Amino acid sequence: MRKIIVVDDDKYMRKLLATILQTEGYDVMTVDNGADAVRQIALDPPALLILDYMMPGTTGVDVMREVKRNHPDVDIIVVTGHGNEKLAVEIMKLGASDYLQKPFRKKELLDSVHRVLGARVEYDKQIQGAKLLIVDDDKALTNFMKSALSGIGSIEAVNDPNAALALLNNCSYDVMICDIYMPYMDGIELLKRSKVVQPTLDVMVITSSDEMQKVRDAVKSGASDYIKKPFTQEVLREAVGDILLSRQKRVFDSLKKNFLFQELKEAERAEFLREIVEALIMALEARDPYTKGHSERVTEYSMIIGVEMGLTKDLLTTIRHSARLHDLGKIGTEDHHLYKMGALTSDEKNQVARHPELGSVILKSIRLLEDYIPGVRHHHERYDGKGYPDGLRGEEIPLIARIISVADAFDAMLSSRPYRKAMKIDDAVDQLQKFKGVQFDPVVVDALLNAIGSDAVRAIIEKAAAHA
Numbered sequence: 001m002r003k004i005i006v007v008d009d010d011k012y013m014r015k016l017l018a019t020i021l022q023t024e025g026y027d028v029m030t031v032d033n034g035a036d037a038v039r040q041i042a043l044d045p046p047a048l049l050i051l052d053y054m055m056p057g058t059t060g061v062d063v064m065r066e067v068k069r070n071h072p073d074v075d076i077i078v079v080t081g082h083g084n085e086k087l088a089v090e091i092m093k094l095g096a097s098d099y100l101q102k103p104f105r106k107k108e109l110l111d112s113v114h115r116v117l118g119a120r121v122e123y124d125k126q127i128q129g130a131k132l133l134i135v136d137d138d139k140a141l142t143n144f145m146k147s148a149l150s151g152i153g154s155i156e157a158v159n160d161p162n163a164a165l166a167l168l169n170n171c172s173y174d175v176m177i178c179d180i181y182m183p184y185m186d187g188i189e190l191l192k193r194s195k196v197v198q199p200t201l202d203v204m205v206i207t208s209s210d211e212m213q214k215v216r217d218a219v220k221s222g223a224s225d226y227i228k229k230p231f232t233q234e235v236l237r238e239a240v241g242d243i244l245l246s247r248q249k250r251v252f253d254s255l256k257k258n259f260l261f262q263e264l265k266e267a268e269r270a271e272f273l274r275e276i277v278e279a280l281i282m283a284l285e286a287r288d289p290y291t292k293g294h295s296e297r298v299t300e301y302s303m304i305i306g307v308e309m310g311l312t313k314d315l316l317t318t319i320r321h322s323a324r325l326h327d328l329g330k331i332g333t334e335d336h337h338l339y340k341m342g343a344l345t346s347d348e349k350n351q352v353a354r355h356p357e358l359g360s361v362i363l364k365s366i367r368l369l370e371d372y373i374p375g376v377r378h379h380h381e382r383y384d385g386k387g388y389p390d391g392l393r394g395e396e397i398p399l400i401a402r403i404i405s406v407a408d409a410f411d412a413m414l415s416s417r418p419y420r421k422a423m424k425i426d427d428a429v430d431q432l433q434k435f436k437g438v439q440f441d442p443v444v445v446d447a448l449l450n451a452i453g454s455d456a457v458r459a460i461i462e463k464a465a466a467h468a
Contacts, residue, residue: 002026002027002046002047002048002117003026003027003028003029003044003046003047003048004021004026004027004028004029004046004047004048004049004050004113005028005029005030005031005037005040005041005046005048005049005050006018006021006028006029006030006031006050007030007031007032007033007034007037007049007050007051007052007055007060007063008030008032008050008051008052008055008079009032009033009052009055009056010052011032013052013079014030014032015030017030017050017109018030020106020109020110021109021113024110024113026113029046033055033056033057033058034055034057034058034059034060034062034063035057035058037049037051037058037063038058038062038063038066038067041067041070041071041074042070042071045071045073045074046074047074047075047117048074048075048076048077048113048116048117049063049067049074049075049076049077050076050077050079050113051063051064051076051077051078051079052078052079052080053078053079053080053081053091053099054080054081060078060080061094064076064078064091064094064095064096065094067095068094068095072095072245075097075116075117076095076096076097077096077097077098077099077100077112077113077116078091078096078098078099078100079099079100079102079104080099080100080101080102081101081102097116098112098115098116100112105313107312107313107314130152130153130154130174130175130244131153131154131155131156131171131172131173131174131175132149132152132153132154132155132156132173132174132175132176132177132240133155133156133157133158133164133167133168133173133175133176133177134146134149134155134156134157134158134176134177134178135157135158135159135160135161135164135176135177135178135179135182135187135190136157136159136177136178136179136182136206137159137160137179137182137183138159138179139159141179142157142158142159143157144233145157145177145236147233148233148236148237149236149237149240152237152240152241152244153174153244156173160184161178161182161184161185161187161189161190162184162185164176164178164190164194165190165193165194165197168194168197168198168201169197172198173198173201174201174202174244174247175201175202175203175204175224175240175243175244175247176194176201176202176203176204177203177204177205177206177240178190178191178203178204178205178206179205179206179207179208180205180206180207180214180218181207181208187205187206187218188205188214188217188218188221191203191205191218191221191222191223192221192222195221195222202224202243202246202247203218203222203223203224204223204224204225204226204227204239204240204243205218205223205225205226205227206226206227206228206229207226207227207228207229208228208229209228224243224246225239225242225243227239276366276368276369277321277324277325277369277372280325280328280362281295281324281325283331293463294327294411294412294415295323295324295325295326295327296324297407297411297460297463298323298326298404298407298408298411299320299323299324299407300456300460301406301407301410301411301448301457301460302319302320302322302323302403302404302407303316303319303320303323304448304451304454304456304457305403305406305407305444305447305448305451306319306403308447308448308450308451309403309443309444309447315400318371318372318375318400319375319400319403319404321369321372322371322372322374322375322376322400322404323375323403323404323407325359325363325369325372325375325376326359326375326376326379326404326408327355327359328355328358328359328362328363328376329354329355329356329357329358329359329360329361329362329376330355330359331358331362353380353388353389354389356376356377356378356379356380356388356389357377357389359376359377360373360376360377363376374398374400374401375398375400375401375403375404377389377390377401378390378392378397378398378401379401379404379405379408380405381397381401381405382438382439383397383402383437383438383439383440383441383442384437384438384439387439394441397441402440402441402444403441403444405439405440405441405444406432406440406441406444406445406448407448409431409432409439409440410428410432410448411460413427413428413431414428414461425452425461429449429452432445432448432449433445433449
């Protein structure tokens with residue numbers, strides 16, 4: 001279990017963050033000031049630090065600098081109530097992996113934590129198996145280096161540059177350590193050839209002289225570092241460690257960019273979906289002007305129900321688009337049936353009742369909109385199984401459709417139609433109560449009734465009255 005330390009001088013914020021994270025299974029410790037945080041991290045560094053930017057005494061900036069100086073592998077998410085683009089850049093420059101601006105939603109916090117720790121897990125997978133290749137014609141020196149580097153990944157050692165190239169052609173390595181001066185093929189030639197085979201290979205060259213021109217040639221050819229003979233085990237370990245740390249940082253930065261790119265692509269996808277939905281809605285409203293006010297109100301009621309039921313942000317987004325599109329199939333309904341002043345005949349009702357199926361067919365033709373099919377196709381199913389088009393019963397009906405069904409019926413009852421007047425709100429409430437568990441999901445009905453007296457519901461009802 002990965003440990004997280006939360007540092008915030010606000011006890012309510014500490015408790016909130018700890019509760020959310022502990023519910024997700026994280027091991028959480030809370031600290032109320034920067035100085036204690038620094039001391040605690042020195043004793044037992046966590047995987048992640050969630051840090052308030054503005055604190056009295058030892059500030060968030062002070063803590064970040066201290067942690068990154070002594071524990072660079074600790075990831076930091078900064079929480080701030082004064083966020084702007086310039087501050088975000090400064091925070092990231094100090095070494096933060098992410099930042100959140102107050103107030104933030106639970107999902108935003110968890111997304112950030114999962115993203116940062118997810119990148120770290122992938123990064124750890126890539127570095128735990130670091131592979132080193134030592135190439136030197138001096139067998140005693142290769143044995144010395146193998147002993148010095150024991151415990152740092154896995155180590156191969158060869159005394160022949162051609163043998164090294166053979167290994168590089170068949171296996172991937174992270175770091176190669178090679179002597180500049182070797183018979184048959186010097187280290188610089190080996191370096192050049194190895195870079196052709198493995199361009200991302202880090203190479204450290206060994207030189208026994210002060211001839212800097214050779215070192216410069218090696219660096220120009222792609223060497224990451226050099227070391228001069230004679231050297232101690234400690235000097236060699238430190239030099240190789242520096243290369244691995246630099247390599248690890250490149251890998252981690254690349255992974256973070258990939259995670260960020262994925263988020264950006266998801267944001268672009270969401271915007272594209274919104275544009276498609278709006279285009280379909282415009283087409284429907286041009287066909288049936290009544291639908292505009294009705295679809296907007298059904299969407300608002302559906303969102304209120306979803307919030308009352310504590311649904312996730314992602315599910316609420318799906319509900320919003322599904323509700324907006326729930327009558328999409330009416331694009332294919334004849335004008336005579338849509339605008340008839342009197343009651344519809346049995347055949348006409350059957351024609352109108354095809355609109356959920358037609359709407360689902362339209363959405364199925366647009367792969368990105370497939371998530372909205374359940375709400376569109378099944379919003380006229382009944383809880384007792386006597387609805388259409390598929391006669392689903394109870395929780396067989398998708399939750400989104402059960403929500404839209406209640407919102408749709410409630411708005412229809414409060415709206416005037418060519419063949420009847422709008423109900424009074426008390427009568428509409430009575431109808432919901434009467435058909436709870438028969439036509440409607442009881443939990444969904446209760447969620448709407450709990451919100452009936454709210455300003456939000458009152459505003460929708462007033463809007464409907466004005467539209468009439």
